Amino acid sequence: MTTATAERVSTERMLHLYQEMLLIRRFEERSNALFLQGKIPSTLHLYIGQEAVAVGVSSVLREDDWVLGTHRPHGHALAKGVSPGAIMAELFAKAGGCCKGKGGSMHVGDMAVGAFPAIAIVGANAPIAAGAALSAKMRGTQQVAISYFGEGGANEGAVHEGMNFAAVLRLPVIFVCENNLYGASTPVSQVVAIEHVADRAAAYGMPGVIVDGNDVLEVSRAARDAVDRARRGDGPTLIEAKTYRLCGHSRSDACNYRTREEEAEWRDKDPLLRLSHRLTAGLDAVAVATLDEIEREVTRRIDEAVEFAESSPSPAPEDALNHVYWEERGQDGRCNLP
Numbered sequence: 001m002t003t004a005t006a007e008r009v010s011t012e013r014m015l016h017l018y019q020e021m022l023l024i025r026r027f028e029e030r031s032n033a034l035f036l037q038g039k040i041p042s043t044l045h046l047y048i049g050q051e052a053v054a055v056g057v058s059s060v061l062r063e064d065d066w067v068l069g070t071h072r073p074h075g076h077a078l079a080k081g082v083s084p085g086a087i088m089a090e091l092f093a094k095a096g097g098c099c100k101g102k103g104g105s106m107h108v109g110d111m112a113v114g115a116f117p118a119i120a121i122v123g124a125n126a127p128i129a130a131g132a133a134l135s136a137k138m139r140g141t142q143q144v145a146i147s148y149f150g151e152g153g154a155n156e157g158a159v160h161e162g163m164n165f166a167a168v169l170r171l172p173v174i175f176v177c178e179n180n181l182y183g184a185s186t187p188v189s190q191v192v193a194i195e196h197v198a199d200r201a202a203a204y205g206m207p208g209v210i211v212d213g214n215d216v217l218e219v220s221r222a223a224r225d226a227v228d229r230a231r232r233g234d235g236p237t238l239i240e241a242k243t244y245r246l247c248g249h250s251r252s253d254a255c256n257y258r259t260r261e262e263e264a265e266w267r268d269k270d271p272l273l274r275l276s277h278r279l280t281a282g283l284d285a286v287a288v289a290t291l292d293e294i295e296r297e298v299t300r301r302i303d304e305a306v307e308f309a310e311s312s313p314s315p316a317p318e319d320a321l322n323h324v325y326w327e328e329r330g331q332d333g334r335c336n337l338p
């Protein structure tokens with residue numbers, strides 16, 4: 001097991017990463033507000049506090065690489081390039097949503113930009129990511145697949161099967177464990193007997209890397225190493241990103257299983273705050289006005305996403321059985337599965 005170090009990067013790249021993280025943060029805050037107004041049916045698992053993980057990882061991916069998200073997937077999808085409007089419309093259960101309004105929050109994704117529709121069964125995406133990576137290896141496309149899961153998910157049998165299969169066949173998968181310390185209300189110490197989930201990598205014969213999951217530069221450096229290794233044909237890597245969700249597990253969570261002091265400590269380590277400090281202080285010396293400009297641009301994109309969702313129609317009843325599985329119909333009307 002190794003620990004990652006922060007990457008030396010240009011100011012331009014840091015501003016880009018900042019904008020990507022801010023897009024997720026503001027998207028999540030707005031969807032929470034819309035949920036409370038009763039505009040979003042079902043529940044929401046927000047990604048507030050974990051933005052550096054998805055953004056750091058996706059920042060080193062190609063468009064045709066794949067990410068496989070979890071029940072907390074808005075950040076995974078946004079960072080991979082799924083349109084904010086299509087995600088918001090999906091949360092509204094509207095026909096313009098990325099799953100045509102039939103998946104909701106826990107299934108957002110868009111294969112056109114390499115984001116599998118997310119899988120809400122905890123840990124279930126690991127063997128699917130391995131399968132996608134096997135297809136990339138067989139076709140020689142050099143694509144990589146990212147399997148996200150939490151420290152709770154790390155204990156699911158499917159995660160072990162996926163990791164073992166990927167290691168044995170040296171598949172181009174990066175397993176990213178977002179260790180945010182709690183699986184719903186259960187502290188990690190009650191479900192994992194060792195200090196670092198990344199230590200388990202040795203048992204599969206793959207590198208295990210620990211990163212500060214609230215430092216987008218460190219995440220992106222570790223992800224780049226893992227992606228390079230995967231594209232070279234050297235197989236999978238397990239990255240454990242130590243992070244914290246700065247919100248409840250899902251709606252109506254009073255967070256009584258953790259202290260306000262602990263939350264305050266992690267608020268000081270907020271990934272956005274950390275990058276904005278780094279950008280405005282020291283060598284980079286980016287003007288605060290530049291960050292304000294980014295804030296305005298992000299707000300404009302979120303406003304546009306909400307407008308799109310509001311004006312999108314509900315799915316038509318006659319479409320109830322359409323678009324449930326991936327399908328392309330040929331001229332004869334028959335399904336051609338990929």
Ligand SMILES: Cc1ncc(C[n+]2csc(CCOP(=O)(O)OP(=O)(O)O)c2C)c(N)n1
Pocket residue numbers: 071072120121122123149150151152153154180182183184249
């Ligand atoms: C197989 C399975 N068991 C239980 C659940 C219910 N559930 C949803 S989220 C969650 C906690 C997951 O914790 P973790 O994997 O650490 O991810 P986090 O919520 O912290 O992002 C549980 C138990 C589920 N969706 N799937």
